[in-house]
Amino acid sequence: MRTILVVIYFTFVTIVSFPLYFMVYLIGKKDPMKMHKTSQKIISHFLRVILFLAGAKVTVSGLENVPKDKAVLYVSNHRSYFDILVAYTTVPTPTSFVAKKEMLKFPCARHWMKFLSCLFLDRENVREGLKTILQGIEQIKAGYSIFVMPEGTRNHEAKMLPFHEGSFKLAEKSGCAIIPVALTHTDDLWENHFPWMRRANVSITYGKPVYIKDLEKPQRKFIGTHIQNIVEQMLQS
Numbered sequence: 001m002r003t004i005l006v007v008i009y010f011t012f013v014t015i016v017s018f019p020l021y022f023m024v025y026l027i028g029k030k031d032p033m034k035m036h037k038t039s040q041k042i043i044s045h046f047l048r049v050i051l052f053l054a055g056a057k058v059t060v061s062g063l064e065n066v067p068k069d070k071a072v073l074y075v076s077n078h079r080s081y082f083d084i085l086v087a088y089t090t091v092p093t094p095t096s097f098v099a100k101k102e103m104l105k106f107p108c109a110r111h112w113m114k115f116l117s118c119l120f121l122d123r124e125n126v127r128e129g130l131k132t133i134l135q136g137i138e139q140i141k142a143g144y145s146i147f148v149m150p151e152g153t154r155n156h157e158a159k160m161l162p163f164h165e166g167s168f169k170l171a172e173k174s175g176c177a178i179i180p181v182a183l184t185h186t187d188d189l190w191e192n193h194f195p196w197m198r199r200a201n202v203s204i205t206y207g208k209p210v211y212i213k214d215l216e217k218p219q220r221k222f223i224g225t226h227i228q229n230i231v232e233q234m235l236q237s
Contacts, residue, residue, distance in 0.1 A: 055199030076181035
C-alpha cells in the first residue's frame with residue numbers, strides 16, 4: 001500500500017511541477033541563489049511527504065557541526081535511493097548533489113536538479129568528469145554546498161566500498177570543510193524488501209568538520225580513506 005501511495009504522490013508532484021518550473025525560472029533570471037533556495041524548499045516539502053508515505057521515521061543529529069555561514073562538502077555512505085531524500089530534507093545550507101548522468105533521463109527529477117545546480121557525473125568519461133569537478137569547485141566558492149556519496153553506488157553490505165578519492169578535490173581546491181555524514185537503515189524502507197515499502201527507523205548524523213589543510217600529510221594523501229574511517233566510526237557509535 002505504501003508503494004502505491006508513493007507512486008500516486010510522485011505522479012501528483014510531476015503534474016504540479018510544471019507551473020512551478022516557470023515560477024522558479026523567473027526567480028532565477030534575477031537571483032540564482034534565491035532560485036536555488038526556493039527550489040530546495042519546494043523539493044524538501046515534496047520529499048518529506050514521500051518519506052512520510054513510505055513510513056520513514058527520521059532521526060537527525062549533529063546539525064550543530066555544520067557551518068551555516070559558508071559552503072561545505074558533505075560526504076556520506078550510500079545504502080538506498082532514500083539516502084538523497086533523507087539528506088535533502090535535513091541539510092541546513094543551500095546544497096547541490098552529485099548524481100550519475102543517468103538521472104538526466106527522468107524529466108521531473110532532471111528539471112528540479114538543474115534548478116538546484118546539481119552536478120551530473122559521467123564516470124566513463126574522464127574529461128567530462130574533470131569538468132564536473134571543476135564546476136563543483138566554482139559552485140562551492142559561490143556559496144553552494146555539495147553533497148557527494150563517494151562509494152559510487154548503493155551498497156547494502158556491512159562494510160563500505162572504498163571512497164573514490166577524486167570527489168575530495170572539491171574540498172582540496174576550494175578549501176571548504178568536509179562534513180562526514182552517516183546514514184543508517186535507509187535500505188530498510190525499500191531495497192531490503194523490494195518492491196514493497198515498509199516502515200523503518202532511519203537516521204542521519206552530521207559529523208564534525210574536517211579541513212584538509214589541518215591534516216597530517218599521510219591523511220591528506222589518502223583523504224578518502226581518512227574520511228571513510230570517520231564515517232565508519234560514526235556508524236558504529
